[in-house]
Amino acid sequence: MRPTQNLLGLKRRLQGLQLVVGFIFAVVVASYYRVQVLNHDHYVDLGEKYRIKKRPVMATRGLVYDREKRLITRNLPSYNLVLQRDEMDQPFQQALPNLAQFLEKPPEQLQHAYEEYRGSLLSQPIPLEENVSFETVLKALRNRLNFPGLAVEVSSRRDYVYPDLFSHVLGYVGEASSQDLQNNPDLMLGDVVGKRGIENSYNSVLTGIQGEKAIHINSRGVIFREEMENPPIPGGNLTLTLDLDLQMAAKQAIGEHGGVILLMDVRNGDLLVFYSSPTFDLNQFSKQMSREQWADLINQPGQPLFNRPLQGLYAPGSIFKLVTVLSALHNNLIHSNTKVYCSGSYQYLGRTFHCHKRDGHGELDLWEAIQKSCNVYMYTISKDLGAQALAETAYDLGFGQKSGIDVVGEKLGIVPSPKWKQQTTGKPWYSGETLNMAIGQGNVQVTPIQLVKMMAIIASEGHCPQPHILKGLEHQGEEQPFEPTISRCSTIETEHFTTVKTAMWQVVNRPSGTGSAAAIPGFDVCGKTGTAQLLTFRSEADRKLERNMNAWFAGFAPLDNPQVAILVLVEQVGAGSTKAAPIAREVLSAYFLKYGRLPAL
Amino acid sequence: MKRVGLMDQVSLVLTLMLALVGIVFVHSSTHSVPGQSLMWVKQTLYLATGMVIYTVLALSDYKRWVDRGNWLGILGILLLVAVLVWGHKVNGARSWFRFPMFSLQPSEFVKISTILWVTKYFSSIQERPSSLIEFSVSCLMIGVPVGLIVMQPDLGTALLYLPFFLIPNFLLGNKESIWVTCIGILFVGLIIGGVIFKPNWVFFLKPYQKDRIIAFIYPERDTSNSGYQVHQSKISIGQGGLFGMGIGKGKQTKLGFLPAQHNDFILAVVAEESGFLGMSALMVMFLVLFWRGLATAVEARDSMGSMLAALAIGTLALQTLFNGAMLTGLVPTTGIPCPLVSAGGSSMWTTCALLGLVQSVRAHRFVNH
Numbered sequence: 001m002r003p004t005q006n007l008l009g010l011k012r013r014l015q016g017l018q019l020v021v022g023f024i025f026a027v028v029v030a031s032y033y034r035v036q037v038l039n040h041d042h043y044v045d046l047g048e049k050y051r052i053k054k055r056p057v058m059a060t061r062g063l064v065y066d067r068e069k070r071l072i073t074r075n076l077p078s079y080n081l082v083l084q085r086d087e088m089d090q091p092f093q094q095a096l097p098n099l100a101q102f103l104e105k106p107p108e109q110l111q112h113a114y115e116e117y118r119g120s121l122l123s124q125p126i127p128l129e130e131n132v133s134f135e136t137v138l139k140a141l142r143n144r145l146n147f148p149g150l151a152v153e154v155s156s157r158r159d160y161v162y163p164d165l166f167s168h169v170l171g172y173v174g175e176a177s178s179q180d181l182q183n184n185p186d187l188m189l190g191d192v193v194g195k196r197g198i199e200n201s202y203n204s205v206l207t208g209i210q211g212e213k214a215i216h217i218n219s220r221g222v223i224f225r226e227e228m229e230n231p232p233i234p235g236g237n238l239t240l241t242l243d244l245d246l247q248m249a250a251k252q253a254i255g256e257h258g259g260v261i262l263l264m265d266v267r268n269g270d271l272l273v274f275y276s277s278p279t280f281d282l283n284q285f286s287k288q289m290s291r292e293q294w295a296d297l298i299n300q301p302g303q304p305l306f307n308r309p310l311q312g313l314y315a316p317g318s319i320f321k322l323v324t325v326l327s328a329l330h331n332n333l334i335h336s337n338t339k340v341y342c343s344g345s346y347q348y349l350g351r352t353f354h355c356h357k358r359d360g361h362g363e364l365d366l367w368e369a370i371q372k373s374c375n376v377y378m379y380t381i382s383k384d385l386g387a388q389a390l391a392e393t394a395y396d397l398g399f400g401q402k403s404g405i406d407v408v409g410e411k412l413g414i415v416p417s418p419k420w421k422q423q424t425t426g427k428p429w430y431s432g433e434t435l436n437m438a439i440g441q442g443n444v445q446v447t448p449i450q451l452v453k454m455m456a457i458i459a460s461e462g463h464c465p466q467p468h469i470l471k472g473l474e475h476q477g478e479e480q481p482f483e484p485t486i487s488r489c490s491t492i493e494t495e496h497f498t499t500v501k502t503a504m505w506q507v508v509n510r511p512s513g514t515g516s517a518a519a520i521p522g523f524d525v526c527g528k529t530g531t532a533q534l535l536t537f538r539s540e541a542d543r544k545l546e547r548n549m550n551a552w553f554a555g556f557a558p559l560d561n562p563q564v565a566i567l568v569l570v571e572q573v574g575a576g577s578t579k580a581a582p583i584a585r586e587v588l589s590a591y592f593l594k595y596g597r598l599p600a601l
Numbered sequence: 602m603k604r605v606g607l608m609d610q611v612s613l614v615l616t617l618m619l620a621l622v623g624i625v626f627v628h629s630s631t632h633s634v635p636g637q638s639l640m641w642v643k644q645t646l647y648l649a650t651g652m653v654i655y656t657v658l659a660l661s662d663y664k665r666w667v668d669r670g671n672w673l674g675i676l677g678i679l680l681l682v683a684v685l686v687w688g689h690k691v692n693g694a695r696s697w698f699r700f701p702m703f704s705l706q707p708s709e710f711v712k713i714s715t716i717l718w719v720t721k722y723f724s725s726i727q728e729r730p731s732s733l734i735e736f737s738v739s740c741l742m743i744g745v746p747v748g749l750i751v752m753q754p755d756l757g758t759a760l761l762y763l764p765f766f767l768i769p770n771f772l773l774g775n776k777e778s779i780w781v782t783c784i785g786i787l788f789v790g791l792i793i794g795g796v797i798f799k800p801n802w803v804f805f806l807k808p809y810q811k812d813r814i815i816a817f818i819y820p821e822r823d824t825s826n827s828g829y830q831v832h833q834s835k836i837s838i839g840q841g842g843l844f845g846m847g848i849g850k851g852k853q854t855k856l857g858f859l860p861a862q863h864n865d866f867i868l869a870v871v872a873e874e875s876g877f878l879g880m881s882a883l884m885v886m887f888l889v890l891f892w893r894g895l896a897t898a899v900e901a902r903d904s905m906g907s908m909l910a911a912l913a914i915g916t917l918a919l920q921t922l923f924n925g926a927m928l929t930g931l932v933p934t935t936g937i938p939c940p941l942v943s944a945g946g947s948s949m950w951t952t953c954a955l956l957g958l959v960q961s962v963r964a965h966r967f968v969n970h
Contacts, residue, residue: 024918024922028884036842036877037843037877043839044842050853
């Protein structure tokens with residue numbers, strides 16, 4: 001045994017040990033105080049960050065109806081496979097090989113999708129595959145725990161009830177491109193935006209406002225509760241001016257030919273028919289399109305994606321003679337019974353300009369000149385008129401400028417003039433060009449929408465309706481009808497329009513008129529045909545080939561209190577009188593069958 | 602039965618209360634986990650058998666056990682060798698014997714045999730010899746089991762052997778040993794510094810051990826593995842606030858964000874569900890238990906009893922404090938359970954045995970009895 005003083009020392013040291021233990025206990029308890037009491041809020045926030053994740057909730061895109069409230073664009077559910085990065089339990093590169101094998105996809109494709117979303121919010125899902133089958137959904141759900149982060153998201157996909165009927169006017173939607181993202185800071189990667197047509201021009205109305213929900217998950221990523229924090233605000237619904245029945249009639253009338261049919265209400269600018277042929281299947285764009293499908297669409301000879309009514313630039317041919325006549329009347333060079341002798345050709349500065357009737361029309365007045373579409377008459381009056389005056393009238397009637405339609409992408413066209421030629425080519429204007437311009441050839445380029453607008457201006461004797469597709473929209477329960485503006489826009493006197501209208505009535509309703517194939521007894525259809533030569537031809541035989549001619553018919557009906565203006569273009573088929581006028585008749589018949597009273601037989 | 606009257610009733614009650622708190626929170630953290638729903642029943646069985654060991658040891662004279670210290674010490678070393686050979690590998694460490702119904706962790710039980718061995722050695726010294734010789738011998742006696750445990754590798758449990766050579770030398774007033782201890786702590790500091798700044802130089806630590814040290818220094822940097830545990834345990838503890846979320850109502854722990862929450866991290870569940878007040882109460886209970894144990898050492902009839910009680914309490918106090926401090930990130934994460942509270946048989950039986958031996962010292966404090 002130890003000496004007693006040692007035992008006393010032992011006692012003292014044991015008591016010292018008690019103090020040391022007590023002190024360390026105090027330190028540990030203090031550390032709990034700091035975490036639990038002082039930093040309580042911080043850790044509550046941190047905990048929520050682990051348990052609660054924010055997820056965007058897409059707003060449903062607005063629906064689109066025709067003028068009689070028949071649904072033409074809707075949304076269908078789509079089950080998409082997505083990758084939720086903030087639920088993954090390992091870095092993407094590590095998960096990639098197994099994930100790619102599981103999804104039976106090349107790893108490069110997943111890698112590409114991942115790269116595209118680098119730098120976006122972690123809570124944003126990366127789309128892997130859209131609109132997957134029910135079996136794939138089940139397979140993904142069953143294996144959820146093996147692939148944390150792999151999720152099935154229900155979204156809606158755009159569905160066009162009549163997939164190829166309204167293609168060019170409706171347009172389609174797609175994921176926002178980098179260009180879109182740059183232009184609109186509110187857009188997020190993966191957002192759906194309208195790419196063309198109505199989907200594009202009314203995108204802000206259709207889109208709605210994205211909401212947000214909070215999902216509560218456990219450590220294995222299993223969602224056990226969801227709360228809607230900001231409900232999404234659905235997009236507004238659009239009612240269009242288009243008429244399903246008439247659009248169908250138009251499609252049927254033109255068939256497989258390339259071309260355009262436009263039917264516009266001259267009283268308010270409502271477009272009842274907007275058809276561009278050939279067409280394409282809009283629903284192709286709601287799925288992920290393969291490279292081959294896309295190449296196929298782009299390379300088709302008929303160029304189905306081409307929006308002809310707004311972007312097609314055409315020589316108007318004889319329809320432009322109406323501009324020449326109105327210009328001459330407006331500048332007091334002629335009056336309605338000014339007579340000209342047509343010998344079948346016209347000599348001007350040593351060149352010979354032909355009429356389409358080689359043996360000549362003989363002597364004719366203005367009415368007959370329009371009715372028979374005489375070139376020599378136009379040559380004669382345009383020589384005195386001059387190119388500048390003609391260009392001014394063309395501009396007055398809406399050429400060389402946008403029609404103002406509420407669909408983006410409209411082309412301007414070209415109204416040539418000496419000044420224009422000097423500026424663009426640096427060469428002087430030859431007087432012979434004026435003669436070519438007077439019959440709608442040469443450098444004149446117009447869009448179909450400009451032509452139908454001109455018909456409306458003539459029909460309403462100088463008033464210009466704004467062509468439009470939107471009839472009204474319904475946004476958050478509020479109905480807002482589109483209010484068209486109509487004002488007198490032309491400087492041409494009313495009586496000159498009356499003269500031309502009468503001539504146009506004769507074109508259709510006189511047996512010798514070129515547009516007689518468009519006549520509907522009792523409805524006083526008025527119009528003008530055109531046959532525009534397409535290519536420079538080598539021989540007289542080439543010139544006669546139908547595939548080198550675009551057929552036009554432009555007009556309105558009825559003569560008194562006109563209701564609708566019509567434009568028909570059929571590409572590369574021959575003369576307007578035989579190829580375009582009958583189609584106009586079919587479409588107008590469909591219109592009057594529905595909206596007018598057919599006279600009792 | 603007079604020995605029962607001489608036992609410390611307060612310590613007995615505190616031991617039972619702490620173990621019951623443990624059962625409550627083992628139930629809270631496991632009853633809804635598939636495959637673990639009956640863990641609290643198992644824990645109750647461990648406590649019951651533990652209390653049998655406790656009573657047997659408390660009623661016997663501790664001198665009988667200390668006298669067998671040499672044999673028990675060598676038996677302990679053989680056990681540790683055996684586990685290195687036949688042990689079952691869990692998380693890269695060969696620390697467990699696996700039996701059909703249960704597993705045993707010998708490094709826990711070897712704590713008891715090592716304490717008895719060390720006590721026998723120091724109490725057998727009649728005359729005061731050179732303190733450096735004592736220190737060297739104790740280093741060898743403790744160094745062999747510690748070395749074997751480090752080889753498993755299980756640094757946490759090895760750490761709990763630290764009091765075995767600190768306390769005897771401290772109690773005997775060996776100044777040199779205090780110096781050696783300081784050098785040892787400096788050495789550990791150098792290792793930690795090496796891991797952080799030049800990891801390649803510290804060739805003798807396993808990669809996951811380096812990770813744990815780095816995770817300890819920068820818990821927010823790596824939230825996937827070791828750092829993740831501390832990060833999550835701090836979040837769980839922080840949720841608790843002053844009053845806690847109520848037993849069984851913890852948010853972070855119940856959703857499974859915190860790993861190993863029924864054993865090594867059970868105090869985080871206690872803290873989240875019973876708040877700072879509950880946690881403080883638990884810590885005060887431990888403190889009183891250990892203080893009374895050290896008081897027993899003071900009152901012991903001989904230096905053998907003092908040494909035995911001080912060593913037992915020393916290792917238990919270090920274990921409790923280290924476990925508590927690791928959850929708030931004060932010290933690095935090591936796989937050691939909280940005595941009495943954490944789920945597990947080896948830890949429960951070892952703790953009961955050590956506290957039983959302390960009771961025996963108390964019950965035999967009067968020389969003449």
